Amino acid sequence: MAHEHHHDHDPHAPVNEAHGMRPDSVLLERALRELLIEKNVFTASEIQRQIELTESRNPELGARVVARAWVDPRYKARLLEDAKAAIESLLGIDLNLTPDLIVVENTPQLHHVICCTLCSCYPRAVLGIPPAWYKSPEYRSRLVIEPRAVLAEFGTALADDVEVRVVDSTADTRYMVLPRRPRHTERMSEAELVALVTRDSMIGVTLVPEPQP
Known part of the structure; x- marks a missing residue:
């Protein structure tokens, strides 16, 4: 049974980026x-x-990858099979010297969320510098114990029948979430989809917001 827990700060409030680093x-x-x-x-x-x-590097790189996967099923299949090769071909960046990168897909039945329990390993090559809360001991420790409670603090409420899977990044392997495409985006261009994708949705703590009417 889930218990109520409270952050001592708003995870979206401006904070010192050195927070969590001794x-x-x-x-x-x-x-x-x-x-x-x-x-x-x-x-x-x-x-x-x-x-x-x-x-x-910044989250727009990851957003371009996500948007392409939403509109191109063949690219999506390649991304899930060999993320580094798919990303290099799309963005024209060299990932040869970076750690392995795996993209995990969120579906109506399964929701992935990423953390690094040991330190702050993060897919910097496609998302840029990690947010302060991602590096904080509180996020890293609580997410693996009570993921739904942590997600709720980011405003993400998932149905009870959706499996929440916490993915732990390591020094050798980084992860990025391929979030679900929101409703009412069928007529949007790829560039418009890029603008919808947020950094937090590619970490998995939030969903991609539906476009404003």
Whole structure:
């Protein structure tokens, strides 16, 4: 039986992006980066280029993938079978050096939602930088225990006969949700569908909103 739980903040409110990252972790990351530069494993400019590349990624990339899958059944089948190849062919980006990426499909009977219980592994290549709440210990620990309660706090209420499946990302494998296409979108263009898809729906904590009449 589900119990009521309450966040101490609105998950959609503006929060510090460093939330959930301990100060000692920041110091460790800085020390490791400086050591790698000192040992000539990387140069400072190489690290900066990678940071700029990561920061250039945003959820619109994932939204383009979702919209194409909604309108093209053959692309959708390829995406679910080999996500990296399908995404590379559509977006023209190189995912060769990124962790494995698997796209999981939400259906009327099954709803996926993503987390990373150990740290904050996230499909940055297609969704950009993860939101602060995704990295928070509260989200990571509670989602696996009471997923419906957590989803409800994002305004997502699912029928009792819908299975909720929590997918745990790892250092080797990232996941992205292919959300269900909302009703009343049959006449919309692919570009219009892209504009509907939200970051949170590709994590699985929300549904894609129906278009405004």
